[in-house]
Amino acid sequence: MDAGKEYQANLMNMCASGNHDYTKKYGICGIICAIVLFPCGLICLFTDVEKRCVRCGAKS
Numbered sequence: 001m002d003a004g005k006e007y008q009a010n011l012m013n014m015c016a017s018g019n020h021d022y023t024k025k026y027g028i029c030g031i032i033c034a035i036v037l038f039p040c041g042l043i044c045l046f047t048d049v050e051k052r053c054v055r056c057g058a059k060s
Contacts, residue, residue, distance in 0.1 A: 011055050012055065012056065014055070015053060015055050015056040015058065020053040020055070020056070020058060020060070021053055021054045021055055022051045022052065022053055022054070022060055023051070023052060023053075023054050024049050024050070024051055025049070025050045025051075025052065026045060026048060026049050027048035027049070027050070029044070029048055030044045030045040030046070030047065030048025030049070031045060031048075033045065033048075
């Protein structure tokens, strides 16, 4: 088996066991509200966030 394919399979096994590597992505509406309505707009920013696994793409 190719070393690259084996590495990729190990990463997918980690996701299958529930060990995801999440990243956060903030929405444009939350960013605009945070700037225009500062400091109250920060609430909008933190509610308009998407967490997604880098390896498999699963949403949290």
